[in-house]
Amino acid sequence: xxxxxxxxxxxxxxxxxxxxxxxxxxxxxxxxxxxxxxxxxxxxxxxxxxxxxxxxxxxxxxxxxxxxxxxxxxxxxxxxxxxxxxxxxxxxxxxxxxxxxxxxxxxxxxxxxxxxxxxx
Amino acid sequence: xxxxxxxxxxxxxxxxxxxxxxxxxxxxxxxxxxxxxxxxxxxxxxxxxxxxxxxxxxxxxxxxxxxxxxxxxxxxxxxxxxxxxxxxxxxxxxxxxxxxxxxxxxxxxxxxxxxxxxxxxxxxxxxxxxxxxxxxxxxxxxxxxxxxxxxxxxxxxxxxxxxxxxxxxxxxxxxxxxxxxxxxxxxxxxxxxxxxxxxxxxxxxxxxxxxxxxxxxxxxxxxxxxxxxxxxxxxxxxxxxxxxxxxxxxxxxxxxxxxxxxxxxxxxxxxxxxxxxxxxxxxxxxxxxxxxxxxxxxxxxxxxxxxxxxxxxxxxxxxxxxxxxxxxxxxxxxxxxxxxxxxxxxxxxxxxxxxxxxxxxxxxxxxxxxxx
Numbered sequence: 001x002x003x004x005x006x007x008x009x010x011x012x013x014x015x016x017x018x019x020x021x022x023x024x025x026x027x028x029x030x031x032x033x034x035x036x037x038x039x040x041x042x043x044x045x046x047x048x049x050x051x052x053x054x055x056x057x058x059x060x061x062x063x064x065x066x067x068x069x070x071x072x073x074x075x076x077x078x079x080x081x082x083x084x085x086x087x088x089x090x091x092x093x094x095x096x097x098x099x100x101x102x103x104x105x106x107x108x109x110x111x112x113x114x115x116x117x118x119x120x
Numbered sequence: 121x122x123x124x125x126x127x128x129x130x131x132x133x134x135x136x137x138x139x140x141x142x143x144x145x146x147x148x149x150x151x152x153x154x155x156x157x158x159x160x161x162x163x164x165x166x167x168x169x170x171x172x173x174x175x176x177x178x179x180x181x182x183x184x185x186x187x188x189x190x191x192x193x194x195x196x197x198x199x200x201x202x203x204x205x206x207x208x209x210x211x212x213x214x215x216x217x218x219x220x221x222x223x224x225x226x227x228x229x230x231x232x233x234x235x236x237x238x239x240x241x242x243x244x245x246x247x248x249x250x251x252x253x254x255x256x257x258x259x260x261x262x263x264x265x266x267x268x269x270x271x272x273x274x275x276x277x278x279x280x281x282x283x284x285x286x287x288x289x290x291x292x293x294x295x296x297x298x299x300x301x302x303x304x305x306x307x308x309x310x311x312x313x314x315x316x317x318x319x320x321x322x323x324x325x326x327x328x329x330x331x332x333x334x335x336x337x338x339x340x341x342x343x344x345x346x347x348x349x350x351x352x353x354x355x356x357x358x359x360x361x362x363x364x365x366x367x368x369x370x371x372x373x374x375x376x377x378x379x380x381x382x383x384x385x386x387x388x389x390x391x392x393x394x395x396x397x398x399x400x401x402x403x404x405x406x407x408x409x410x411x412x413x414x415x416x417x418x419x420x421x422x423x424x425x426x427x428x429x430x431x432x433x434x435x436x437x438x439x440x441x442x443x444x445x446x447x448x449x450x451x452x453x454x455x456x457x458x459x460x461x462x463x464x465x466x467x468x469x470x471x472x473x474x475x476x477x478x479x480x481x482x483x484x485x486x487x488x489x490x491x492x
Contacts, residue, residue, distance in 0.1 A: 013234075
């Protein structure tokens with residue numbers, strides 16, 4: 001019937017789980033008072049008149065972290081099938097993963113050395 | 121191996137006895153565990169919020185909530201009810217579509233992750249093959265919602281909070297996934313049921329925490345960071361950023377953030393219990409105890425007792441970890457953002473990689489102790 005058995009429950013559960021925010025927001029929409037006045041809709045900035053918007057260009061500082069993250073996240077995803085099948089693969093798979101992780105560790109050391117992991 | 125109580129089979133069989141075809145019977149069954157799980161998570165959340173307020177009060181020598189219900193136990197429910205009646209304020213300069221989608225995107229993955237939470241052999245919504253990996257995948261959707269609501273608010277505090285949430289998430293996701301990887305390797309499966317079963321049979325001695333002590337610590341730190349709990353609550357650090365990404369939120373949308381953060385803490389505690397503390401297993405192996413008493417595994421009363429014990433044990437372990445998290449909140453000072461990233465990248469990541477390789481090496485050399 002289903003090639004991926006059990007996943008029909010995932011679809012069903014996505015539906016049931018999405019009822020939580022939908023019901024909460026609908027109930028609130030039916031019960032809450034009407035919005036009052038434009039004063040409340042001003043942006044909060046510690047009681048000051050906001051100076052300019054927040055949609056501006058600025059240095060988010062962790063651009064390099066994000067790049068390193070992508071590499072290691074993909075690495076982790078590659079390692080999952082390896083870990084699940086590890087008991088059938090044996091020593092050779094271990095050596096291969098050692099080389100794979102070793103290359104990435106060298107990459108991490110390089111990024112570290114180059115100061116990509118510094119917050120400044 | 122004791123197959124445990126089989127509610128689904130019993131339910132579907134009894135409907136079929138009434139003359140319904142099997143497909144329809146299954147359709148009747150499907151929503152029941154899901155709705156139960158969502159209600160259970162919500163009740164768990166109310167208990168958790170009450171505990172947090174009571175324990176925080178005790179840590180500061182206050183009384184805490186007192187008037188709503190016995191010992192103030194209904195305080196969280198009353199607060200929730202109050203938030204339903206609150207006015208919905210969308211700032212004039214905000215992007216109203218993203219502003220509404222943000223909190224929904226934060227809360228949805230947390231609830232969907234409960235799909236793989238096991239309370240017993242068959243007491244799980246669905247034992248999907250991806251199991252624990254599904255949870256990791258879903259937990260990385262959440263920061264997108266945080267970033268989205270931070271950006272949509274068009275508020276500087278909110279934007280900074282959203283960006284910090286993203287930074288934190290990318291720094292702690294990898295150590296978390298690598299710590300889980302070591303456990304997955306030991307159980308040869310990503311299914312949460314298999315992970316618990318691999319720890320069963322020897323009572324407290326069989327739990328993964330003895331074989332993965334380093335992984336346990338890494339996972340706990342990373343899970344606290346993913347939940348944005350103190351000492352890692354930088355995205356909403358109230359002394360610096362007002363309330364971070366939720367600065368502009370009020371009413372039910374604020375409540376969605378609040379619910380999501382606490383349900384997520386509960387979920388993380390459950391996952392620690394499942395991965396490292398034997399899930400539904402008791403410290404004393406119940407199967408063997410029943411064997412000594414000469415009870416057959418199919419004895420219905422025994423099955424009910426074992427199943428209820430399993431649920432109780434899971435909840436007990438979960439709330440013990442929650443208690444630990446609350447105590448840590450009042451014990452540890454908040455880290456700075458550069459310390460946070462240093463801890464994630466320069467300490468946890470290398471240690472998690474070493475832990476993984478050591479686990480692999482031990483699995484090859486001592487296959488009987490590390491899951492063959």
